[in-house]
Amino acid sequence: MTRLYHVPLSPFCRKVRLTLAEKKVEVELVEERYWEQAPEFMRRNPAGKIPILRHDGKVMSESQAICEYLDETIAEPKLMPRDAAGRYEVRRLCAWFDDKFHEEVTSKLVYERVNKKVMKLGYPDSKNVKSGSTRIKYHLDYMAWLLEQRRWLAGNEMTLADFAAAAHLSALDYISDVDWNRSQTVKDWYAKIKSRPSFRSLLADQVPGFPPPAHYADLDF
Amino acid sequence: MTRLYHVPLSPFCRKVRLTLAEKKVEVELVEERYWEQAPEFMRRNPAGKIPILRHDGKVMSESQAICEYLDETIAEPKLMPRDAAGRYEVRRLCAWFDDKFHEEVTSKLVYERVNKKVMKLGYPDSKNVKSGSTRIKYHLDYMAWLLEQRRWLAGNEMTLADFAAAAHLSALDYISDVDWNRSQTVKDWYAKIKSRPSFRSLLADQVPGFPPPAHYADLDF
Structure with a gap:
């Protein structure tokens, strides 16, 4: 199951949510009050940031790296140009x-x-x-x-x-x-x-x- | 001629300089006192930032976008993995x-x-x-x-x-x-x-x- 740790109004989380939805990846959204820096969250995420995506057996951070990975591994629709x-x-x-x-x-x-x-x-x-x-x-x-x-x-x-x-x-x-x-x-x-x-x-x-x-x-x- | 507008200690400019040098692109370095925001520089660069690279007939900004472009368009050495x-x-x-x-x-x-x-x-x-x-x-x-x-x-x-x-x-x-x-x-x-x-x-x-x-x-x- 794909799971996204996020905050609703974070633009970085929203970019990942849009990409997941366009790619038709079903995702469980978990709101993460990252500023409270719960020890469990910090273990998942040494950068102490959101979004964090659990997907493909990986725990991923950095929204742009995540979105490009999703685009490269899920064929349709293409969200990056061919040239x-x-x-x-x-x-x-x-x-x-x-x-x-x-x-x-x-x-x-x-x-x-x-x-x-x-x-x-x-x-x-x-x-x-x-x-x-x-x-x-x-x-x-x-x-x-x-x-x-x-x-x-x-x-x-x-x-x-x-x-x-x-x-x-x-x-x-x-x-x-x-x-x-x-x-x-x-x-x-x-x-x-x-x-x-x-x-x-x-x-x-x-x-x-x-x-x-x-x-x-x-x-x- | 490839030209880079830069400041010597900027890490973003240094990343581009290393990439250009690895790819054996000859580059003219122009020091850019961007904080003085000369009108000519602002015309080249609405973001008001360095590095700015003139290359391939384009005026490019954002160091990561520049480095990935150089890697995709100049074959050797490959600076991004294949997977x-x-x-x-x-x-x-x-x-x-x-x-x-x-x-x-x-x-x-x-x-x-x-x-x-x-x-x-x-x-x-x-x-x-x-x-x-x-x-x-x-x-x-x-x-x-x-x-x-x-x-x-x-x-x-x-x-x-x-x-x-x-x-x-x-x-x-x-x-x-x-x-x-x-x-x-x-x-x-x-x-x-x-x-x-x-x-x-x-x-x-x-x-x-x-x-x-x-x-x-x-x-x-």
Whole structure:
């Protein structure tokens, strides 16, 4: 049985969940309060991080390494392009979202507003929240610029880059931090990916103390 | 002509330099004071980061995406294993060093001691330096544990994981922050990789105001 140790709003876990669902791998989700660093969890995972995937008799960490492994070992649907230049672009964009976007936006909004409360680390830092709210605009504009040249973020096929981006944006959308009126192009892209069956599990997430807004699970948002 | 915009002690740039040198790609190195954010550099690179590689008519960013592209497009020597499980392990370890090790060690020592001065950001924060000096011990022990089971970090062949690790350790060694007496296994591994011709360019680096210690370029350290 495949099992994923995760937290609902973690973008890295969401990217893995989308990949597993697209590949039609049945998975048992186990919520892992990793910040409490239970000894049993630390034994499974010396990096002390989520996601952790038990699959194929392995215990795997690092979301990008996990997703590429799933893509290489499960044939359909292909989530990486066939050519080296295409794969470069997917990896560049995954790093863009998981590194730069995460640092500038997700950590400044989701972590400040949700994780801090859940982890009992105090109140959101308003300077961080303001900075995240400003930076997300530039990122949405960059996505719009890419999507005006391509059907999907990294090219004309859906790839891991779309899942990386949608993982972050969906976590932000759960706390109403995405202005979908900023770009019709980005909204159309998100509507397309949000309506996939692989997205359903994300749309059913509930974080105690943080009810999602009505539009979060609405395909016609 | 292949050109790399870099800073000498950046571990991400060093990983790309090692990969280029192993693949025998001749490269022109251009030092890029990216923190001054010259408009010309920002046009080349909206992420505002280094390394940036001009190669194959492309302008490329994100060190891991660059290194995998070089490995996929230049046949010899192969720096990624042929099997999916092997590639997973390489990618996991590259992320380990470029993410966790970077956050806990490199950013706490190289950035505090060197970058802050070069970028005129003030004096090293002694709390960070102390934390980095403590954390590096656990990482060296983890490397020793891996290397007691394998000839190289990710398996029995040299891979990008070794370059990722050596890129960080060599930058730390430039400022004498690696205790090579902690593990003979790790020292032997570093001696092996340090003596490769691809390492020569790194050993010749000079950062104004920070002369390297004598052992830095010594193959018999």
